[in-house]
Amino acid sequence: QVQLQESGPGLVKPSGTLSLTCAVSGGSISSSNWWSWVRQPPGKGLEWIGEIYHSGSTNYNPSLKSRVTISVDKSKNQFSLKLSSVTAADTAVYYCARIDSGYDQSYYYYYMDVWGKGTTVTVSS
């Protein structure tokens, strides 16, 4: 089955750029799914960062949109997150996830059915 694995530096300096990659195995990133990034600051809840389709279409959280870029590399079957101008508030566990969707009795629904284990990123000098 599909598995996701995040990778990237665990420590980023303030004002720098956080860069993470999510490798997709057991399936194709070109499937009919969106691929998402979610983060969780220490002791806090989940926050959706954004998502990408294999065509390159993206949607971003408005609160992060000015600093976020999500891209896809179909040749490597992976997608990536870049978050610029980071501060201590960006310290969090970062997860990648697959989004699937459906339609039932006049309602659409979306769900994240596969998650990576998460990677901790600390912003500190």
Next chain:
Amino acid sequence: SSELTQDPAVSVALGQTVRITCQGDSLRSYYASWYQQKPGQAPVLVIYGKNNRPSGIPDRFSGSSSGNTASLTITGAQAEDEADYYCNSRDSSGNHLNVFGTGTKVTVL
């Protein structure tokens, strides 16, 4: 609206039933999905769509929806169900955004 509101914490006696609610305008247009998260672990999908459980999720977990409220019910709660639970939905603004609920800590007594 892009907010999903959950009660911060609920408790349930072992073997009893607990319902966790999630409120938000987007739930009038989309079914919520529900995630269980235990300390130090990634979230796990437990309910999606009208009331669908992924393979491996016990049938004591069920979901329902009415108006602007989605609910996750655990019937016969077990010690291993103690966790944080988050709802999630698309935003109904039409901007293709995604939003998580504030989370509910479930304690099994």
